Amino acid sequence: MAKDEGIIMFKTRMTQMFGIEHPIMLAGMNWITEPALVSAVCNAGGLGILAIARCNPKETRENIRQIRKMTDKPFGVNQILVGPGAKENIAVAIEEKVPIINYSLGKPWFVNDVHAYGGKVVGTIAIARHAAKAVRLGCDALVITGHEAAAHGAAATSMVLIPIVASMVDVPLIAAGGFYDGRGLAAALALGADGISMGSRFMVVKESMVHENFKKLCIEATEQDTVYDNVFDGMDGRVLKTKEAEAMMKRGFPLVEAVEGALLVKRLMNLSFAKFVGVSIEMLKAEEGHPLMVLARQAVGNMKHLKALNEGDVEGGILFAGQCCGGIQDNPTTKELIDRVIREAEDALAKLNSYRA
Numbered sequence: 002m003a004k005d006e007g008i009i010m011f012k013t014r015m016t017q018m019f020g021i022e023h024p025i026m027l028a029g030m031n032w033i034t035e036p037a038l039v040s041a042v043c044n045a046g047g048l049g050i051l052a053i054a055r056c057n058p059k060e061t062r063e064n065i066r067q068i069r070k071m072t073d074k075p076f077g078v079n080q081i082l083v084g085p086g087a088k089e090n091i092a093v094a095i096e097e098k099v100p101i102i103n104y105s106l107g108k109p110w111f112v113n114d115v116h117a118y119g120g121k122v123v124g125t126i127a128i129a130r131h132a133a134k135a136v137r138l139g140c141d142a143l144v145i146t147g148h149e150a151a152a153h154g155a156a157a158t159s160m161v162l163i164p165i166v167a168s169m170v171d172v173p174l175i176a177a178g179g180f181y182d183g184r185g186l187a188a189a190l191a192l193g194a195d196g197i198s199m200g201s202r203f204m205v206v207k208e209s210m211v212h213e214n215f216k217k218l219c220i221e222a223t224e225q226d227t228v229y230d231n232v233f234d235g236m237d238g239r240v241l242k243t244k245e246a247e248a249m250m251k252r253g254f255p256l257v258e259a260v261e262g263a264l265l266v267k268r269l270m271n272l273s274f275a276k277f278v279g280v281s282i283e284m285l286k287a288e289e290g291h292p293l294m295v296l297a298r299q300a301v302g303n304m305k306h307l308k309a310l311n312e313g314d315v316e317g318g319i320l321f322a323g324q325c326c327g328g329i330q331d332n333p334t335t336k337e338l339i340d341r342v343i344r345e346a347e348d349a350l351a352k353l354n355s356y357r358a
């Protein structure tokens with residue numbers, strides 16, 4: 002840790018590998034981590050990540066170029082690998098030489114292509130044994146997602162998962178799931194991580210596109226106000242406890258909505274029927290879950306998420322959100338948040354130091 006003209010700087014493997022000031026990453030969040038938020042995080046010294054799962058290749062390229070107009074700092078993209086359009090989107094990110102490619106849910110086929118232009122590949126894992134595998138496949142760093150997280154954490158909490166993975170692999174580790182302040186950053190560093198990734202916390206900043214109704218719900222939520230189930234998009238995941246989330250848990254698998262949703266995805270992604278079937282068969286071969294069904298259920302989840310994010314529909318909408326919403330109490334600017342987290346982490350470490358006899 003160093004002080005640069007009064008500004009506290011943490012130097013970790015994460016800041017060094019990515020050439021950033023602060024060990025804080027904006028978690029890739031479909032629909033939410035758009036150029037305005039990504040560039041705000043980069044300009045405040047963190048690592049901004051553009052989520053591209055919702056984009057077609059043209060939109061992916063436009064968004065990447067837009068970010069480059071808004072910041073000259075390093076940034077990354079995040080793509081869920083099981084899903085239509087993943088191959089095409091990753092190809093665009095590689096053509097555009099995006100410095101960091103972060104993936105989740107699947108196996109990366111593009112590591113050598115990214116390394117060829119000097120880029121870094123960051124795998125997201127939620128199970129310790131997947132960490133060793135991702136490193137064997139060539140990942141330069143990992144995001145480790147705990148059970149507390151918004152969306153797709155697995156059974157183990159960050160508290161348990163981070164030290165286990167830190168003892169297993171020797172690459173920079175970014176802790177995700179439950180982090181929203183500087184005490185969390187200090188704790189993550191103590192557990193063996195090199196920085197944190199925040200999702201829920203960055204949903205509630207001025208530059209975030211999340212509808213004010215849902216920002217308010219996140220601020221009002223306690224740590225008890227999320228639910229974890231596979232009904233939301235077909236994979237175990239965590240959302241805010243809204244009326245619709247609870248109703249979905251009671252209803253179980255929504256077959257009619259799933260078919261409608263899958264067709265909507267096909268239309269939105271501009272897939273021909275043959276390609277749609279091709280993608281679906283490929284997804285059947287993917288590693289995690291039951292991907293064809295997941296595709297249909299993702300579509301249902303997507304529609305309900307858009308109701309939350311764009312329309313602020315607190316009755317019919319659902320929103321991935323983490324347990325740390327219980328600690329989110331305001332809607333600061335991105336820079337205010339990042340500076341505060343760094344200050345708090347410094348205070349937390351000073352406090353720990355003071356315990357020495």
Ligand SMILES: Cc1cc2nc3c(=O)[nH]c(=O)nc-3n(C[C@H](O)[C@H](O)[C@H](O)COP(=O)(O)O)c2cc1C
Nearest residue numbers: 028029030031105150151178179199200201321323
């Ligand atoms: C609305 C929303 C959308 C998300 N979309 C993605 C995504 O597209 N890809 C991904 O890897 N993770 C996604 N996530 C998970 C986050 O990247 C991250 O792992 C999680 O928010 C970390 O937990 P936290 O909310 O406690 O900070 C999403 C999370 C939220 C809240």
